[in-house]
Amino acid sequence: MKFSGPSPIRVMLALKLNGRIIVWRIFPLLLGILVNTTILRAQQPVDAAAADKQTLQHLLQRIDQLEARVKQLEAAKQQAAPVSLPSPPVQASAPLVSETELQTDNAVPERMDVSKTLLRMRGFGDITLHGDSQRHDTTAFSLGQLNLFITSDISEKFKFLSEIVFEGGPDNIFGETRGENNTFGVDVERMVLQYSHSDYFKFTVGRYHTAIGYYNTAYHHSTWFQTTTGRPFLFQFEDRGGILPIHTVGASASGLIPSGHLGLHYVAEVGNGRASRSPITEEPVQNVVDDQNHKAFNLALFARPDAVRGLQVGFSAYRDLLAPVNLPRIGETILAAHAVLVRSKFEWLNEALIVRHAPNGIPRVFNTPGFYTQVSKQFGSYRPYFRYQYVNASRTEPIFPDVGLRQGPSFGLRYDASETVAVKLQYDYTALRGQPAVNALALQVGFTF
Amino acid sequence: MRRLAGLLFILASAAFSIAALSFGPAPNSSLLPEPQIASEQNLAVVVNLSNPVQNLSMPELRRIFLGERSHWPNGRRITLVMMESGQPERAVVLRDICQMNETDFNNHFLHGVFTGEVLVSPKTLATPVGVRKFVFNVPGAIGYLRVSDLDPSVRAVRIDERGPEDKGYRLHVPPRTSK
Numbered sequence: 216m217k218f219s220g221p222s223p224i225r226v227m228l229a230l231k232l233n234g235r236i237i238v239w240r241i242f243p244l245l246l247g248i249l250v251n252t253t254i255l256r257a258q259q260p261v262d263a264a265a266a267d268k269q270t271l272q273h274l275l276q277r278i279d280q281l282e283a284r285v286k287q288l289e290a291a292k293q294q295a296a297p298v299s300l301p302s303p304p305v306q307a308s309a310p311l312v313s314e315t316e317l318q319t320d321n322a323v324p325e326r327m328d329v330s331k332t333l334l335r336m337r338g339f340g341d342i343t344l345h346g347d348s349q350r351h352d353t354t355a356f357s358l359g360q361l362n363l364f365i366t367s368d369i370s371e372k373f374k375f376l377s378e379i380v381f382e383g384g385p386d387n388i389f390g391e392t393r394g395e396n397n398t399f400g401v402d403v404e405r406m407v408l409q410y411s412h413s414d415y416f417k418f419t420v421g422r423y424h425t426a427i428g429y430y431n432t433a434y435h436h437s438t439w440f441q442t443t444t445g446r447p448f449l450f451q452f453e454d455r456g457g458i459l460p461i462h463t464v465g466a467s468a469s470g471l472i473p474s475g476h477l478g479l480h481y482v483a484e485v486g487n488g489r490a491s492r493s494p495i496t497e498e499p500v501q502n503v504v505d506d507q508n509h510k511a512f513n514l515a516l517f518a519r520p521d522a523v524r525g526l527q528v529g530f531s532a533y534r535d536l537l538a539p540v541n542l543p544r545i546g547e548t549i550l551a552a553h554a555v556l557v558r559s560k561f562e563w564l565n566e567a568l569i570v571r572h573a574p575n576g577i578p579r580v581f582n583t584p585g586f587y588t589q590v591s592k593q594f595g596s597y598r599p600y601f602r603y604q605y606v607n608a609s610r611t612e613p614i615f616p617d618v619g620l621r622q623g624p625s626f627g628l629r630y631d632a633s634e635t636v637a638v639k640l641q642y643d644y645t646a647l648r649g650q651p652a653v654n655a656l657a658l659q660v661g662f663t664f
Numbered sequence: 665m666r667r668l669a670g671l672l673f674i675l676a677s678a679a680f681s682i683a684a685l686s687f688g689p690a691p692n693s694s695l696l697p698e699p700q701i702a703s704e705q706n707l708a709v710v711v712n713l714s715n716p717v718q719n720l721s722m723p724e725l726r727r728i729f730l731g732e733r734s735h736w737p738n739g740r741r742i743t744l745v746m747m748e749s750g751q752p753e754r755a756v757v758l759r760d761i762c763q764m765n766e767t768d769f770n771n772h773f774l775h776g777v778f779t780g781e782v783l784v785s786p787k788t789l790a791t792p793v794g795v796r797k798f799v800f801n802v803p804g805a806i807g808y809l810r811v812s813d814l815d816p817s818v819r820a821v822r823i824d825e826r827g828p829e830d831k832g833y834r835l836h837v838p839p840r841t842s843k
Binding site: 273440 | 723733734735739741763767768775777779780783784797801815816817
């Protein structure tokens with residue numbers, strides 16, 4: 216806190232001006248105080264010290280109140296002044312001045328400090344050495360995503376959040392590739408404005424991760440947060456061959472449901488959904504234009520009971536209407552359920568979902584089930600982990616015919632080299648329908664900065 | 665005359681200093697650094713005087729200190745105040761309330777802010793006086809102080825219906841070591 220008061224020079228000047236009077240009037244008083252203090256100090260009992268402490272605290276508190284009052288008056292005076300000269304920036308010590316929630320008694324009108332940015336930025340990145348047994352694949356060093364995570368507390372109720380990701384390599388959309396191998400592109404992966412009314416109601420608009428299952432909202436575009444080198448296939452991004460509408464542009468309401476120790480939460484979303492009209496290799500997330508008026512809906516409920524710390528169980532139901540070219544409209548329903556136990560030293564993730572595509576006018580329904588389970592335990596800086604994943608799409612699946620059957624285990628070890636750098640070594644075995652199994656090995660360093 | 669006054673002042677100061685040295689530090693004097701206390705102290709969880717909350721259960725407290733609750737019942741946003749890393753008060757809060765170590769706590773908040781579930785990271789302050797001032801000034805603030813650092817500018821909330829002065833109170837902090 217900045218204390219404003221008379222400078223020593225001014226005090227000396229005042230003393231000089233009033234010299235004789237002040238000295239003769241005040242000095243005996245000071246001397247008396249000193250002598251009395253000395254005598255009393257020697258004699259006071261322990262209780263007296265406690266009383267002094269209390270008095271001192273009261274006086275300090277009173278000083279604080281008076282300081283706040285002086286600041287308030289100074290601010291009011293500055294605002295009232297008709298002509299404003301460039302005033303020095305208010306250098307108030309943290310945290311009091313940086314805080315906008317000053318108590319009513321001490322409230323100072325909020326003013327914008329143009330020299331202070333409201334943005335907070337954090338970066339994430341990863342670099343991987345990867346090789347596998349698939350034909351035409353080569354072992355290569357790969358730059359992963361460079362993620363600039365930006366937040367801003369716009370006001371007490373509004374918050375801005377975004378992820379700007381620089382990412383190399385071609386896109387893979389339902390098996391179709393676009394773009395060049397070694398060029399970088401920029402994606403605004405998340406951009407939301409969040410209004411937080413209370414714990415029971417938060418409203419978000421923008422581009423966000425759809426609340427399908429658990430993984431998609433627990434982990435975003437940073438491998439550093441994740442135990443493994445990458446996301447489960449079920450939750451792979453749209454431009455990396457994923458089958459789910461991972462991102463949506465729209466609006467979302469979420470919050471707590473009054474449920475005591477059960478800790479129930481809800482999420483209700485409405486958005487553009489995933490693009491389904493050709494050409495399929497265009498941006499799969501409908502950022503600006505929706506290919507139809509119909510909107511996608513998602514409702515998720517989950518519980519975090521007090522009784523088991525770190526446990527979360529829940530389900531979600533997503534509904535959209537796809538309109539692929541040369542095909543009838545297809546109703547898409549995605550039902551997902553999860554049960555996860557996440558603690559500091561242990562995690563066990565279990566998720567299962569089914570993607571149901573029902574073309575209009577055709578009696579056949581295409582169900583694509585999938586699940587994964589992942590378990591890991593921390594031993595010091597080391598965290599060995601295991602994941603098994605499975606997805607089984609029909610050969611005649613109308614939306615993603617290339618996916619087929621994929622299943623297999625992954626083993627790995629994460630080593631936290633520091634609080635912000637993680638090194639991971641992972642082996643994947645993936646069995647495919649009608650094709651040779653793929654063995655893959657990856658060494659990755661993920662970090663935050 | 666001014667010289668005489670100055671001389672007298674110096675003499676008085678010298679007398680005061682000699683007296684202070686002769687009698688030594690007064691026990692439990694509040695004007696001097698606190699000596700080491702033999703037994704543990706209770707750690708009070710403190711809120712602003714305007715906060716209507718009187719009692720918090722330990723699970724509620726945990727949710728607040730982990731950023732899983734962002735608003736008080738009166739609609740005010742919760743502003744969590746933590747002391748700096750390495751302070752015994754912080755260690756008690758991490759161990760007994762958050763049940764995490766320092767790294768896990770930091771990662772938890774980093775992850776929470778990243779997912780959007782946590783609105784704001786904790787405010788970190790260095791001293792009990794700083795915590796007291798902050799909680800006094802910010803209506804939505806919650807922090808913690810040793811009982812000996814409490815004063816009427818903040819209010820201690822009860823935890824599981826027990827105040828810091830009650831038997832069976834759950835938060836204890838090791839004695840402050842004298843420097």
